[in-house]
Amino acid sequence: MWLFFLTLENDIYQFGKKFMITPIKTKYDKLLQILYDLKSCLVSYSGGVDSTFLLFASYEVLGDRTSGVLIDTPFLPKSEKSIALKTASQLKLPLIVQEVNLLQHPSIAQNSPNRCYFCKKVLFETIQGITNQKNYQFIIEGSNIDDLSDFRPGRKAIQEMRVKSPLVDAGFTKEEIRQISKEKNIPTWNKPSYSCLATRIPFGIPISSEYLNRIEKAECFINELGFEQLRVRDHYPVARIEIPLSINDLTRILDYRHQIVEKLKSLGYQWVTLDLTGYRSGKMNEELKSEELK
Numbered sequence: 001m002w003l004f005f006l007t008l009e010n011d012i013y014q015f016g017k018k019f020m021i022t023p024i025k026t027k028y029d030k031l032l033q034i035l036y037d038l039k040s041c042l043v044s045y046s047g048g049v050d051s052t053f054l055l056f057a058s059y060e061v062l063g064d065r066t067s068g069v070l071i072d073t074p075f076l077p078k079s080e081k082s083i084a085l086k087t088a089s090q091l092k093l094p095l096i097v098q099e100v101n102l103l104q105h106p107s108i109a110q111n112s113p114n115r116c117y118f119c120k121k122v123l124f125e126t127i128q129g130i131t132n133q134k135n136y137q138f139i140i141e142g143s144n145i146d147d148l149s150d151f152r153p154g155r156k157a158i159q160e161m162r163v164k165s166p167l168v169d170a171g172f173t174k175e176e177i178r179q180i181s182k183e184k185n186i187p188t189w190n191k192p193s194y195s196c197l198a199t200r201i202p203f204g205i206p207i208s209s210e211y212l213n214r215i216e217k218a219e220c221f222i223n224e225l226g227f228e229q230l231r232v233r234d235h236y237p238v239a240r241i242e243i244p245l246s247i248n249d250l251t252r253i254l255d256y257r258h259q260i261v262e263k264l265k266s267l268g269y270q271w272v273t274l275d276l277t278g279y280r281s282g283k284m285n286e287e288l289k290s291e292e293l294k
Contacts, residue, residue, distance in 0.1 A: 047084025050142030075196035120157035237270035245278035
């Protein structure tokens with residue numbers, strides 16, 4: 001009798017395990033079909049979880065009829081660029097690197113709530129030029145369905161430029177992308193979420209190289225202390241640090257508080273604060289009025 005129940009329990013477990021995995025596998029098969037139907041494409045690549053996964057899948061299906069494009073801008077920290085290049089090389093993925101100075105565009109540098117729209121417009125216009133020059137048929141990018149619930153004015157630029165979002169079309173969530181990335185040994189499967197340096201500056205405050213360099217150096221220093229998920233929001237002369245509110249992280253950042261304060265003050269900040277509401281992606285959007293979120 002006990003053997004019967006143990007066998008039944010194992011069968012149920014295996015069935016449940018298969019039931020959970022199959023829909024994700026189905027989504028991946030759907031993604032591969034979507035990419036195959038494109039014939040050729042350039043992938044907007046940042047080295048993050050989503051774009052790395054998308055470039056990996058594109059190369060699996062299209063081979064030399066696809067390539068990633070990394071746009072090197074002042075908004076991209078040197079450390080993130082280095083990781084992106086290393087990841088592409090490790091996975092033997094084709095990659096084109098193109099430098100663009102976004103600060104030369106007033107519509108971006110003035111940092112309005114729609115900054116991301118103007119930024120994406122410039123980035124995809126740059127990729128479109130490469131597409132035309134090298135005779136690729138489409139541009140694709142790595143938004144997933146979780147991104148659709150946040151305020152992302154860049155989506156408008158994506159739609160206007162007819163850039164395709166295969167991960168959305170295949171129905172992928174962020175967690176599912178991480179799961180399949182892990183199964184396929186893609187090293188970014190557990191990489192912390194990251195957004196460009198401009199997202200650290202409150203809307204309406206013009207973006208300058210001075211601001212970006214200060215933020216990059218501050219985050220790099222704290223990251224080297226072992227904090228992977230963090231933001232340094234620049235309310236100059238105040239630095240507002242966001243980290244996850246785990247006991248471990250809070251204890252460690254208090255242990256390092258003197259070094260952090262000393263370093264950030266050397267960068268020009270007068271006050272260094274810890275945000276007790278913790279890290280949350282897109283937090284700068286919370287200061288916007290409802291009409292600005294449309």
